[in-house]
Amino acid sequence: DIVMTQTPLSSPVTLGQPASISCRSTQSLVHSDGNTYLSWLQQRPGQPPRLLIYKISNRFSGVPDRFSGSGAGTDFTLKISRVEAEDVGVYYCMQATQLPYTFGQGTKLEIK
């Protein structure tokens, strides 16, 4: 199975400041079809997960442009340009390149 490792696991951030989360996979996430199925999910407290970013860098419908994704191969990053109060929650990277799909451990974003 592909193991996804996120850093940091906790990220205290000041409102209006940037935040960054890294995700590393144990093998390349490039699919045989040429796509890289790495996505980022947000889970606010008491809510189900919500798709933010898919295929490394594509924002899902309705996601603010302060969220951006980057990376390639086995190393990926989620950036929030200016953290807002509504961004508090846990962020997961997920790979859907190979079954079983796997998730990172989650990074808890909190406000300082």
Place this chain on the structure above:
Amino acid sequence: EVQLLESGGGLVQPGGSLRLSCAASGFTFSIYDMSWVRQAPGKGLEWVSAISGSHGYYADSMKGRFTISRDNSKNTLYLQMNSLRADDTAVYYCALHYGSGSYDYWGQGTLVTVSS
């Protein structure tokens, strides 16, 4: 508007069975792959099972115990869970692959508690 509504969770004794349902609406259910993902209390997300057409795929720890199925006439996804163990206690979410290559939409989840 895409909607996914899970039901069927509850308290069950170890070794017991439970069937979860996920009622889907707002899209053409029959043509999309669907999955179940679970989250133990205070823990992260764990992929459980997926169905593509009528073919099911399972995480190793669920193989032989869980069965995923769908009824396209009822726009409903199912997860039959047998031989339940305490470590199956979790919120179970159904999730939809809608074209992004990820899980575009998630239900609100249904809690399964396995305890004597």
